[in-house]
Amino acid sequence: ASSTNVERAFSHGGLTVSKHRHALSDESMRAATVLSSWADVDGLIPEGQIVDHFREKNSRFVHAVSAASAASSSSS
Numbered sequence: 001a002s003s004t005n006v007e008r009a010f011s012h013g014g015l016t017v018s019k020h021r022h023a024l025s026d027e028s029m030r031a032a033t034v035l036s037s038w039a040d041v042d043g044l045i046p047e048g049q050i051v052d053h054f055r056e057k058n059s060r061f062v063h064a065v066s067a068a069s070a071a072s073s074s075s076s
Helices: 002-016 026-039 047-074
Strands: none
16 A cells, blocks of 8 residues: 555656756755645645745736836936
8 A cells, every 4th residue: 555655646746846846955856746635634724825926926927027127218
C-alpha cells in the first residue's frame, strides 16, 4: 500500500511541475503539493480568501507594470 502512495505522489508531482513551472524551488514544489492535497478536503482551505488574495495581488502587479511602462514611455 505504501508504494501506491509514493507512486501517486510522484504522479501528482509530475502534474505540478509543467513546462511552465520547471524552475520552482524545492520549497515551492513541496508547498504546491501539500496545498493541492489539502484542497481535496472540503472546507479546509478558504478558497474565497485565496481567490481574493490573488486578484488583489494581480491588480497590484498590473498597476506596477502600467506605471513602469508609462515612466519608460515618458523618458523616451
